[in-house]
Every structure is written in C-alpha cells, then in structure tokens.
Amino acid sequence: MFPPIPNPSVASDAATPRFGEKDILRRSASEVTPPAQRLTEVAKLIDVSKCIGCKACQAACLEWNNLTEEIGFNHGVYTNPMDLTPDTFTLMRFTEWVNPETENLEWLIRKDGCMHCEDPGCLKACPAPGAIVQYSNGIVDFQHDNCIGCGYCIKGCPFNIPRISKVDHTAYKCTLCSDRVAVGQGPACQKACPTQAIVFGTKDEMKDWAELRITDLKSRGFANAGLYDPPGVGGTHVMYVLHHADTPSIYAGLPDNPRISPLVDAWKGVTKYVGLAVMGFAAAAGFLHYVVAGPNKVSEEDEENAERLADGTPPPAPPAGLQEGRTP
Amino acid sequence: MSAGNLKSRHQQPTPDDVEPGDSVRPGHPVQVSRYTVAARINHWVTALSLILLALSGMALFTPSLFFLTGLFGGGQWTRALHPWIGVVLFFSFAGLFLRFWKANLPAREDGTWLARISDVLRGREERLPEIGKYNAGQKFVFWGMSGLIIVLIASGIAMWDQYFYAFTSIEQKRVAVLVHAVAAVCIICVWIIHVYAAIWVKGTIGAMTRGKVTGGWAWRHHRKWLRELVGTRPGKRPPTPAE
Numbered sequence: 383m384f385p386p387i388p389n390p391s392v393a394s395d396a397a398t399p400r401f402g403e404k405d406i407l408r409r410s411a412s413e414v415t416p417p418a419q420r421l422t423e424v425a426k427l428i429d430v431s432k433c434i435g436c437k438a439c440q441a442a443c444l445e446w447n448n449l450t451e452e453i454g455f456n457h458g459v460y461t462n463p464m465d466l467t468p469d470t471f472t473l474m475r476f477t478e479w480v481n482p483e484t485e486n487l488e489w490l491i492r493k494d495g496c497m498h499c500e501d502p503g504c505l506k507a508c509p510a511p512g513a514i515v516q517y518s519n520g521i522v523d524f525q526h527d528n529c530i531g532c533g534y535c536i537k538g539c540p541f542n543i544p545r546i547s548k549v550d551h552t553a554y555k556c557t558l559c560s561d562r563v564a565v566g567q568g569p570a571c572q573k574a575c576p577t578q579a580i581v582f583g584t585k586d587e588m589k590d591w592a593e594l595r596i597t598d599l600k601s602r603g604f605a606n607a608g609l610y611d612p613p614g615v616g617g618t619h620v621m622y623v624l625h626h627a628d629t630p631s632i633y634a635g636l637p638d639n640p641r642i643s644p645l646v647d648a649w650k651g652v653t654k655y656v657g658l659a660v661m662g663f664a665a666a667a668g669f670l671h672y673v674v675a676g677p678n679k680v681s682e683e684d685e686e687n688a689e690r691l692a693d694g695t696p697p698p699a700p701p702a703g704l705q706e707g708r709t710p
Numbered sequence: 711m712s713a714g715n716l717k718s719r720h721q722q723p724t725p726d727d728v729e730p731g732d733s734v735r736p737g738h739p740v741q742v743s744r745y746t747v748a749a750r751i752n753h754w755v756t757a758l759s760l761i762l763l764a765l766s767g768m769a770l771f772t773p774s775l776f777f778l779t780g781l782f783g784g785g786q787w788t789r790a791l792h793p794w795i796g797v798v799l800f801f802s803f804a805g806l807f808l809r810f811w812k813a814n815l816p817a818r819e820d821g822t823w824l825a826r827i828s829d830v831l832r833g834r835e836e837r838l839p840e841i842g843k844y845n846a847g848q849k850f851v852f853w854g855m856s857g858l859i860i861v862l863i864a865s866g867i868a869m870w871d872q873y874f875y876a877f878t879s880i881e882q883k884r885v886a887v888l889v890h891a892v893a894a895v896c897i898i899c900v901w902i903i904h905v906y907a908a909i910w911v912k913g914t915i916g917a918m919t920r921g922k923v924t925g926g927w928a929w930r931h932h933r934k935w936l937r938e939l940v941g942t943r944p945g946k947r948p949p950t951p952a953e
C-alpha cells in the first residue's frame with residue numbers, strides 16, 4: 383500500500399499556500415522569467431488495473447469543486463455523463479474490449495481528465511494573457527478572471543479536455559486540486575479512491591510506485607503492462623498504469639502518441655511571425671512607394687480633354703496599339 | 711423621360727462596366743457620378759466592419775496586440791462581438807458584390823495593364839491601355855476580397871464555439887483556425903493595397919465620399935468608361951469610334 387497523505391493539520395499556518403504567483407513557469411500569451419528554483423514536480427498516478435469503477439473520484443471532484451452536473455439521460459452505458467463538461471472535470475470512461483489473444487471480455491475503466499502536460503497545448507494556443515498558467519510543480523491551471531472564452535485551448539489540447547461554460551463563458555478543466563495541493567493535500571479524487579487506484583505524490587515517487595505495480599502486473603500475465611507518461615508532450619503530471627500499455631487507444635481513445643498538433647504549431651508559430659512580417663511589409667511598401675513615386679495627380683490637360691470629350695469636340699485619340707478595350 | 715431618350719439608350723446595350731447611376735455632367739470641370747448614395751453607404755458599412763474585424767481579430771492573433779481588446783470592452787466582449795461583425799461584413803459585402811461583380815469581369819485590356827505594371831507603379835498612365843470602370847488592380851482587390859470573405863466566414867463559423875461547437879471535430883477546428891488566421895493576414899494585405907491605392911491616386915476618395923470624380927480623373931484613369939458614359943448620356947449621340 384502506498385502511504386496515504388496524512389489529514390491536514392489544524393495549526394493556523396497550515397493553510398498558507400506553498401506555491402503561487404512566484405512559481406509560474408509558463409503563462410499564456412505572456413513572456414515570463416521562469417523562477418530560479420523549480421518546485422518538486424508532483425504527479426497523480428491512476429492505476430487502471432486497480433480501478434473498480436465506483437466513481438467515488440468523480441463524485442468527490444463535484445463535491446470539492448462545488449459543481450452540480452445537469453441530470454442527463456441513461457444511454458445504457460456506465461459512462462455518465464457521456465463526455466466531459468464544464469462541470470465534469472473528471473469522467474470515468476467504460477470500455478468493453480475483447481482481448482484478441484484470450485478472447486476474454488475485459489472491462490476497461492479509465493478516469494479521464496486533464497493530464498497536466500509538461501508542454502501544455504492549451505497554454506500554447508491561449509490568446510489571453512494569464513488565462514492559463516503552469517506552476518513549476520507541473521500543475522496547469524486556468525485563471526477564470528483572464529479567460530475570454532474563445533475555445534482556443536480546446537484546439538490546442540491533444541487530449542480533448544477543456545470545456546467552455548455556457549454560464550460564464552470561460553474554460554473549465556481539472557485543476558489537479560491546485561488549492562488542496564498548495565496546502566499539502568492530495569487531490570479530492572485521490573482522497574476518495576477506496577482502492578488506491580489513484581495515488582498522489584512527487585513525480586519521482588509516482589514513477590517508482592508505478593514500477594512496482596508494473597512488475598506485479600507482469601508477474602500476473604500482463605506482459606504489456608506499462609506506464610503512460612507520454613514523451614510527445616514532455617511527460618504528464620497525471621500518469622496511468624495500463625495493463626495494455628502498448629495500445630493506449632483501447633482505453634476509450636486515450637491517444638497512443640499525443641503531441642501538440644502540427645496545425646497548432648504552425649498556427650501559433652510560423653503564421654504569427656510570417657503574418658506580422660507580411661502585413662508590416664505591405665504597409666512599408668506603400669509608404670516607400672509614395673515617397674519614391676509621389677502622388678498620382680490629375681493634370682489640367684486631363685481635365686481639358688474630359689471637357690472636350692463631354693462637349694463632343696473630339697479629344698486626342700488613344701495612342702496607337704493601346705486601344706484594346708472590350709467595347710461592345 | 712422622353713421617348714427620344716429611351717430610344718437612344720436602347721440603341722446599344724449598356725457595357726458591363728457602366729453601372730446604374732454612372733453619368734457625366736458637363737461643366738468646368740466635368741463631373742462624373744461614380745457611386746450612388748446606396749452604394750456608398752453599402753461601402754462604408756463594409757469598410758467599418760472590416761476594420762473592426764481586423765482590430766478585434768489581431769487582438770487575438772498576437773499577444774502584443776491583445777490590448778486592442780480594450781476597444782471592444784475587454785477580451786470577453788471582443789471574443790463575442792468579432793464573429794457577429796463578421797456576419798455583418800458578409801452580408802454587407804454580398805451587397806457590394808451584387809452591385810459591382812459585372813463591372814469587375816475580366817476585360818482584354820487587363821492583360822496589357824498587368825504586363826505594364828511597372829508603368830502603373832510609376833504613374834505613367836499615358837503608356838497604358840484605356841481602362842473601363844475598374845482596372846486589373848481594382849479587380850484583383852474585388853475578387854480577392856470576395857474569395858477571402860467566403861473563406862473567412864466558413865472558417866469563422868467552424869471556430870465559433872459558442873453556437874457551432876458540435877458541428878465540427880477538433881481536428882477540423884484546428885484547420886479552420888489556421889485557415890482563418892492565414893486568410894485574415896491576406897485580406898488585411900489586400901485592404902492595405904486598396905486603401906493605399908485610394909490615397910496614392912489623388913481624387914479617388916471623393917468617389918466614395920461625395921460619389922463623384924472629376925472628368926479629368928476619369929479621363930486619366932478610366933478613359934474607356936468615360937467614353938462609354940459620354941456615349942450613353944441621354945440625348946447625346948455617341949461619338950464616332952476613335953479608330
């Protein structure tokens with residue numbers, strides 16, 4: 383058993399947050415000087431093989447974050463609601479999968495939610511300064527006061543996580559309970575989990591613990607058991623132990639090789655620089671042309687010719703070889 | 711209108727580039743009506759929406775211009791208003807399109823005009839063919855705007871999450887946002903060309919403010935159009951062709 387995080391102290395200074403503004407590693411649409419010292423990276427480890435699908439975590443998340451999900455419909459499956467919503471930051475996704483090797487039906491249950499990427503696509507895409515921040519302990523958090531509700535984070539995220547609220551038009555997702563972690567607690571979901579399928583600690587601790595779990599699983603015949611800490615996004619601060627780590631996508635579409643989409647890279651990279659340069663060039667070219675060529679003015683002669691034309695006195699004929707108009 | 715007028719008007723079909731309301735009034739200088747009041751209002755509504763779209767869009771395009779959201783009442787307002795201004799632009803431009811498309815059809819002299827683009831840029835108009843209501847540059851602006859606005863509204867709707875989130879996949883939204891940003895850069899460049907041309911060619915802006923240009927302006931820049939107008943002036947015999 384992984385040593386549980388002790389209950390909070392009742393001492394008066396225990397509620398002072400242990401990280402904040404000064405620990406911001408990345409801030410959306412802003413340049414920040416990274417803090418001189420990085421906090422110990424934290425991580426949540428979700429052991430899919432231990433999960434019994436009780437949804438205690440899902441309920442604890444609603445409870446801690448004071449959210450109420452709309453009453454929905456029974457779609458004949460255990461997954462409920464059917465997708466993440468602005469009020470459902472974490473969702474148990476249930477998959478019935480037939481293992482082609484054993485012909486056994488396996489019930490795969492994955493707790494979906496923000497992965498707290500080391501290289502967060504949401505933050506990269508966000509146009510609003512400070513609407514998304516990443517603390518040096520790895521937590522990616524949305525700051526609702528700065529969010530403009532554009533939904534760019536949805537396009538940036540490789541895991542399809544953020545959702546825009548129809549109520550306050552800002553983006554919501556799992557905060558990794560940054561408020562609890564700041565005072566030395568683990569996330570609410572982890573606290574509620576009855577089987578220790580969810581554990582929380584430093585990233586190194588979590589990797590070590592995962593190693594033990596994987597060895598155990600392998601000894602029980604799950605040859606492909608492994609840790610999901612995808613390198614395409616620089617690793618994540620929410621990791622999974624999967625019994626079939628060779629095919630993450632069988633777990634309700636967990637991306638096999640997540641990375642920030644090249645489209646997002648192009649949009650947020652070359653398009654910005656080239657775009658601004660091209661527009662600047664067009665304006666500068668106009669200015670230079672005016673300076674060099676001078677204004678294009680109508681002459682007295684032009685006016686006289688027009689007057690003669692309007693009066694019916696024939697004005698000069700067009701120069702030879704230039705009369706090509708599509709006259710009817 | 712007298713029967714005689716009607717008859718002379720019907721003697722030859724109106725050329726493509728002569729639009730309703732285009733006419734010549736002799737005098738000193740000659741006055742040429744180029745745009746009706748309705749066309750001018752239509753133009754300025756379009757212009758205003760395009761500028762507001764460029765400002766609100768650029769605010770989201772790059773963090774260094776995010777302060778522009780202040781013009782629209784903050785980030786949330788900018789995000790919410792931009793697409794609606796886009797809808798205004800779309801319908802307003804559709805009005806301009808219906809008015810101007812015929813006069814912007816390609817004509818034979820466009821090729822020569824383009825081939826002599828260096829004379830155009832040097833302002834050596836005497837070396838250019840006679841041009842109808844629009845030259846090839848103006849036609850480029852017209853068709854460029856038309857195409858880009860279609861691209862912008864289509865991609866804009868795909869990224870308008872407030873109402874159309876469910877209609878596209880995330881991958882399609884990523885394509886849309888990239889296409890939208892590139893098309894926005896293009897349309898802003900076309901707009902710079904358009905505005906610069908109006909400033910550079912003196913006497914042009916009056917066409918869209920008072921609706922009129924001088925005869926000399928029309929003679930210098932759109933002589934073929936001027937000849938057609940003189941020819942179609944009610945009650946006046948068209949002058950003999952100049953060949």
Ligand code: HEM
Pocket residue numbers: 509532760763764766767768770771772788789790791792793794795796797799800859862863865866867869870871887890891894895897898
């Ligand atoms: C024609 C209808 C248009 C629609 C429906 C539309 C819609 C949108 C939407 C939904 C967004 C995302 C932000 C938001 O929700 O406000 C956006 C962004 C943007 N729009 Fe438009 N738009 C239109 C036209 C234009 C035009 C004409 C321009 C340029 C002059 C433009 C420039 C931009 C730019 C630069 C962005 C930011 C893109 C980025 O972040 O890279 N849009 N537009």
Ligand code: SF4
Pocket residue numbers: 410504507508509510513514524528529530531532533534535536544546552553
């Ligand atoms: S909706 Fe997402 S991308 Fe847009 S401002 Fe809010 S957090 Fe940033």
Ligand code: SF4
Pocket residue numbers: 495496497498499502503504505522538539540541542543544555
């Ligand atoms: S999973 Fe998505 S929302 Fe969470 S940090 Fe990564 S990119 Fe951002």
